[in-house]
Amino acid sequence: MDETPLNILIADDNQSDRMILSAIVKKMGHQVCEAADGIQAVEQFTDKKPDIILLDVMMPNKNGQEAAIEIKQLAGEDMVPIIFLTSLQDAHDLAACLESGGDDFLSKPYNKIILQAKINAFSRMLKMHNTMQKQRDVIQENNEHMRHEQEVARAVYDNVAHSGCLDLPNIKYLLSPFSVFNGDVLLAARRPSGSVHILLGDFTGHGLPAAIGAMPLAEIFYGMTAKGFLMTDILREINAKLKNILPVGYFCCTCMVNLSFRRERMEVWMGGLPDFALYREADNKVEHIKSRHLPLGVLSSSAFNPETQAFAFKPGDKFYMWSDGIIEARNEQGELFGEERLFSTFNGSNSDLFFDNIINSVNDFAGENGKDDDTTLLELSMVDESVIGKVDIDLTSGAVTGPTDWHLSYTLRDETLKTFNPLPMMLNILNDVPSLRSISGQLYTLMAELFSNAFEHGVLGLDSKLKSSADGFAQYYQQRETAMANMVEEFVRFDFDLTPNSNATGGKLTIVVEDSGKGFDYKHLNKSSEGNLGYSGRGIPLISSLCDSLTYYGNGNKVEVVLSWKNRIEE
Amino acid sequence: MSSLDLAQIQELKEIMEDAFDDLISTYLKDSEEKLVKLNQAISSQDSSEIAELAHSIKGASANIFAEELSELCRIVEDAGRANQVDNLSADLDAINTEFAKVKSELKALS
Amino acid sequence: MSINTSVSGDELTVVVEGRFDFSAHQEFRDAYEEAGASVRKYVIDMAKATYLDSSALGMLLLLRDHAGGDSANVRIVRCNQDVKKILTISNFEQLFTIE
Numbered sequence: 001m002d003e004t005p006l007n008i009l010i011a012d013d014n015q016s017d018r019m020i021l022s023a024i025v026k027k028m029g030h031q032v033c034e035a036a037d038g039i040q041a042v043e044q045f046t047d048k049k050p051d052i053i054l055l056d057v058m059m060p061n062k063n064g065q066e067a068a069i070e071i072k073q074l075a076g077e078d079m080v081p082i083i084f085l086t087s088l089q090d091a092h093d094l095a096a097c098l099e100s101g102g103d104d105f106l107s108k109p110y111n112k113i114i115l116q117a118k119i120n121a122f123s124r125m126l127k128m129h130n131t132m133q134k135q136r137d138v139i140q141e142n143n144e145h146m147r148h149e150q151e152v153a154r155a156v157y158d159n160v161a162h163s164g165c166l167d168l169p170n171i172k173y174l175l176s177p178f179s180v181f182n183g184d185v186l187l188a189a190r191r192p193s194g195s196v197h198i199l200l201g202d203f204t205g206h207g208l209p210a211a212i213g214a215m216p217l218a219e220i221f222y223g224m225t226a227k228g229f230l231m232t233d234i235l236r237e238i239n240a241k242l243k244n245i246l247p248v249g250y251f252c253c254t255c256m257v258n259l260s261f262r263r264e265r266m267e268v269w270m271g272g273l274p275d276f277a278l279y280r281e282a283d284n285k286v287e288h289i290k291s292r293h294l295p296l297g298v299l300s301s302s303a304f305n306p307e308t309q310a311f312a313f314k315p316g317d318k319f320y321m322w323s324d325g326i327i328e329a330r331n332e333q334g335e336l337f338g339e340e341r342l343f344s345t346f347n348g349s350n351s352d353l354f355f356d357n358i359i360n361s362v363n364d365f366a367g368e369n370g371k372d373d374d375t376t377l378l379e380l381s382m383v384d385e386s387v388i389g390k391v392d393i394d395l396t397s398g399a400v401t402g403p404t405d406w407h408l409s410y411t412l413r414d415e416t417l418k419t420f421n422p423l424p425m426m427l428n429i430l431n432d433v434p435s436l437r438s439i440s441g442q443l444y445t446l447m448a449e450l451f452s453n454a455f456e457h458g459v460l461g462l463d464s465k466l467k468s469s470a471d472g473f474a475q476y477y478q479q480r481e482t483a484m485a486n487m488v489e490e491f492v493r494f495d496f497d498l499t500p501n502s503n504a505t506g507g508k509l510t511i512v513v514e515d516s517g518k519g520f521d522y523k524h525l526n527k528s529s530e531g532n533l534g535y536s537g538r539g540i541p542l543i544s545s546l547c548d549s550l551t552y553y554g555n556g557n558k559v560e561v562v563l564s565w566k567n568r569i570e571e
Numbered sequence: 572m573s574s575l576d577l578a579q580i581q582e583l584k585e586i587m588e589d590a591f592d593d594l595i596s597t598y599l600k601d602s603e604e605k606l607v608k609l610n611q612a613i614s615s616q617d618s619s620e621i622a623e624l625a626h627s628i629k630g631a632s633a634n635i636f637a638e639e640l641s642e643l644c645r646i647v648e649d650a651g652r653a654n655q656v657d658n659l660s661a662d663l664d665a666i667n668t669e670f671a672k673v674k675s676e677l678k679a680l681s
Numbered sequence: 682m683s684i685n686t687s688v689s690g691d692e693l694t695v696v697v698e699g700r701f702d703f704s705a706h707q708e709f710r711d712a713y714e715e716a717g718a719s720v721r722k723y724v725i726d727m728a729k730a731t732y733l734d735s736s737a738l739g740m741l742l743l744l745r746d747h748a749g750g751d752s753a754n755v756r757i758v759r760c761n762q763d764v765k766k767i768l769t770i771s772n773f774e775q776l777f778t779i780e
Contacts, residue, residue: 014631016598023586058626087630108633109579112586204735248746249739253771272771294772298742303751 006030006123009050011041011067012085013059017110021054021085024112028119038062045071045080052122054106056085057097068101079129081122085110150208157211160218164188168196169387172355172379176325183210184323184376185252187218189225194390195260197225197234200321200378201296202253202273213252213297216241228402228434231258232306235269235296239304242297251295255321259313261385266313269306271295274327274339279351281316286346289319313382318351325374326358329366337365355379402433404500404507404567411493417455418484423447426494433498435506435567443563446546447494449539450513450559454492457538458517458557460484464538490516506566512558519556574672576636580680583636592681598635599674602628606670609647613659621659622651628666637673640666684708692722698729701737709740713747723748728759733767745776756780 008030010021015036022032033048035041037059045053053071057064068082084097084105097105103122106115166173166188176184183203190196199221203210217238224234235256242252253272260266270276272295275288293305313319322342329337345357358377408429412422427444430436436443456462460483466472492515500507520538544550547561584591605624612620629644643666650656682699693716697705713723723744727733745753758780760768768779 014627015601016594016631017634019590019594019597020583020586020634023588023590027586058623060623087626087633108630109636110634112582204739249736249743251739251742253735274770291770291772294775298776300751 004123004127006051006119006126007033007048008119009033009035009041009044009048009053009055011035011038011044011053011059011064012056013037014056017056017085017108020110021115024110024115025054025119028116030119038064038067041067042070042074045074051080051126052119053080053082054085055082055102057088058086065097065100065102072101077133079126081125083118083122153208153211157214160215164222165190165196170381170383171198172381174359174375174377176323176374176376183214183252184325185214185217186376186378187221189222191225191258192228194262194385194388195258196388197221197231198257198259198321198378198380200255200273200323200376202323202376204250204252204295209250213242213246213250216245217252217296227432229437231256231267231269231308233437235306236301236304239296239299240301243300246297251297253291253295253324255291257319257321257380258308259380259382261383261388264312264314264382266311266319266380266382267308268311268319269293269308273321274324275343276322277320277343277346278311279318279320279346279354281314281351284349286343288343315382315384316351317382318354319380320354320358321378321380322358323374323376325376326362329362329374331365332367337362341365402435404433404435404498406496406498408496409493410496411491413491414487414489417459417490417492418487422494423451426496430496430509433565435565436509439563439565442546446543446561446563447511449543450511450561451492451494453538453559454513454515454517454557456480458515458519459487459490459492461517492516500567504567506564509563509565510560511562512560514554514558517557519554519558522552522556573676574637574639574669575676575680576638579636584680595635595677595681598631599677602631602670606667609666610663613647613656613663616656618651618654618656620651621656622648625651632673635673635677637669640669640673643669682708684712686712686716688716688720691719692724693720694724694726696726696729700732701727701730701740702732702734703736706736706740710743713744721754723753723755725755725757726759727757727761727764730761730764733764738767738771738773741773741777 008025010018010025010032011034012018012021013036018034018036022034025032033044033050035044039061041053041055041059041064042062044050055064055068059067064084064086068084071080071082081103082101084102085108086094086097086105087108088094088097088105089107094105104118106118164187165171166186168188171188173186175186183201183205185199185201185203187199187201188196199217201214201217203213220237220241221234224237235254238252238254246252251272255268255270255273255276257269258267268289270289270291271293273291275290278287278289279285280287289309292307292309299305326342327337327339331337341361342358345361346354348354348357355377359375362375410422410426412420423444426447427440430443431440457464460480462476462479462483466476466479492513495510495512495514497510497512498507499510540550543561547563549560549562551560552558553560583594587594605628609621609624609628612624625644625648629641629648632638632641632644643662647659647662647666650659650662682697682701682705684705685696685698687694687696693713695709695712697709713720725741725744741755741757745755748755756778757768757773760779765779768774768777773779
């Protein structure tokens with residue numbers, strides 16, 4: 001017998017028949033409830049909820065067929081197998097039984113073996129049906145959850161990925177309503193200098209995996225554009241971020257543009273996108289602008305190539321960008337809209353109509369088969385700066401040049417000195433000055449050397465000579481551990497002083513580093529003693545090469561370096 | 572010749588175990604009641620009654636493996652359904668006789 | 682869409698037939714992952730591939746990663762016009778040898 005005991009209803013107006021069936025069913029281990037006519041059968045069904053019903057066809061008050069119809073209705077989508085008990089022989093009559101809702105029949109005299117086999121068969125079917133119902137319910141519930149989550153994701157996505165200044169008068173755009181689900185990103189922001197950065201991105205995949213990458217991308221784009229970073233810096237940052245967070249095989253096909261109104265110039269970086277169109281009013285021609293790079297998120301930072309293409313871009317000229325949804329739009333015959341058709345829409349003399357032409361063309365082609373559901377399209381025009389308006393920032397107030405006149409003092413003590421690396425934070429602060437960005441690497445190396453000198457040689461008193469041999473290295477680090485454990489009331493202080501020169505073409509950066517150590521005999525240090533310091537002394541030659549002047553004070557525990565910097569407002 | 576299929580009855584006994592006697596007495600009691608009513612129905616030539624009662628006894632008898640009795644009831648049931656109930660006295664006699672045999676054989680078993 | 686593989690020495694050849702899209706994901710991956718540790722060179726034969734989409738590009742990147750990243754030796758050969766175009770737009774010749 002199949003494992004779970006079932007509840008079986010026996011409906012027959014003949015008591016001796018009920019007794020026989022009951023005995024057979026109970027022997028199988030199942031439970032029995034009984035009814036003597038059709039009305040009782042329906043009542044028992046409602047009360048006891050039997051799993052299987054043995055139903056006599058001919059019963060007083062309500063016959064088997066009527067009862068079957070009612071019971072099946074009451075059961076709804078639940079499965080309740082009904083086995084008709086009948087002595088009918090005629091095939092038509094038997095068929096009629098099944099039509100009325102019966103699932104099988106059993107003829108008299110009742111054969112124990114056959115009845116048991118039928119009950120077992122229906123028991124298996126019941127189990128399968130119930131399992132499927134449960135699974136379907138779970139799936140439905142999960143679906144509901146997912147749908148809800150996608151709604152939320154869409155709302156967040158819309159806030160992040162499509163804000164910015166897409167509403168500038170020189171931009172026309174169409175954003176696919178399904179961009180959350182097809183990974184399209186369209187961003188625009190003004191730089192402090194007045195030029196505009198635009199980014200069109202197409203993430204691989206669909207749905208949430210595609211949408212997720214857009215968040216950090218947008219954050220970097222807006223953050224760095226507002227601070228006046230160059231397009232190449234921003235692309236490098238985005239590439240590194242995406243490479244870091246996206247799984248292998250996921251990437252973002254991207255086009256980024258820097259549009260300068262003042263210089264009537266456009267700089268473009270394209271990776272992984274199909275050809276875009278550059279229209280020039282002067283010769284009324286459209287040029288293909290091609291992707292020269294891999295999509296973002298594929299290459300490591302060292303392999304990444306931020307090289308851009310630059311074009312003159314005069315009033316009347318237009319640049320068109322689109323996601324591949326346009327090219328891959330299909331008509332009812334399954335044909336692709338394709339790149340050729342797209343470029344052919346630029347025929348005609350009135351460039352003001354180009355944008356609408358593209359959209360109408362795709363819609364006409366696709367017919368009812370989806371229209372511009374999957375289309376993201378952007379038109380950039382060159383206009384006079386007066387049309388755009390100046391950026392809401394006073395150009396002379398320093399937003400362009402950044403903070404150029406300040407002093408910062410940062411002291412690390414004891415436990416913090418032991419465990420915290422202040423270099424990234426300090427470099428960040430220096431990077432807020434646009435003009436210092438071009439010497440960022442230099443500054444980092446400089447600060448790293450100065451810090452290392454101040455902490456290891458100054459505070460911990462370690463002798464760099466030890467590092468000149470392999471054994472020495474191990475000893476060095478052991479001594480370092482000991483010295484760190486014995487640190488009491490020690491410090492290292494950095495002082496930064498940035499000043500602009502009088503004609504605002506640049507200025508000076510002075511860095512003073514002081515430590516609580518015993519210092520060293522700098523007075524007897526000369527350039528030729530470089531060799532005495534072995535592999536890694538206080539790196540004085542290196543430091544000297546990175547700055548304009550290097551001066552020691554006190555007992556050698558205070559050092560001052562000075563560099564000069566040039567004002568660079570990058571358009 | 573036996574009115575009962577003894578081999579099948581033996582199997583029925585195994586299925587019913589202790590309830591076998593109970594089954595037999597229930598069958599006999601019900602069938603006797605229905606037989607009385609059948610006699611009346613045939614007298615009054617009530618076709619639908621005849622068909623219903625004959626059908627019921629037929630089924631129960633089949634399950635008790637009284638095949639001859641079951642077959643006789645079938646004939647009367649068909650007549651009832653066909654509304655040809657004016658000449659059933661011979662069939663009724665046969666049923667009454669066969670039932671008596673079945674009854675005594677069943678009693679002998681329990 | 683079907684994938685067939687053959688190994689000759691230390692070179693694994695994967696033949697892609699039909700549409701190379703997301704449905705090929707598991708099969709393609711199994712093809713190179715189950716090829717064994719002795720494989721050093723990979724050849725993807727696209728002669729019978731009719732179509733390549735961005736998930737296929739992703740699968741190629743996964744293969745490249747599996748095959749050693751920057752030191753991987755992966756050739757993509759016998760591409761038809763359409764396939765070649767997609768690889769060109771994506772500038773994949775910067776990562777793979779394409780014939």
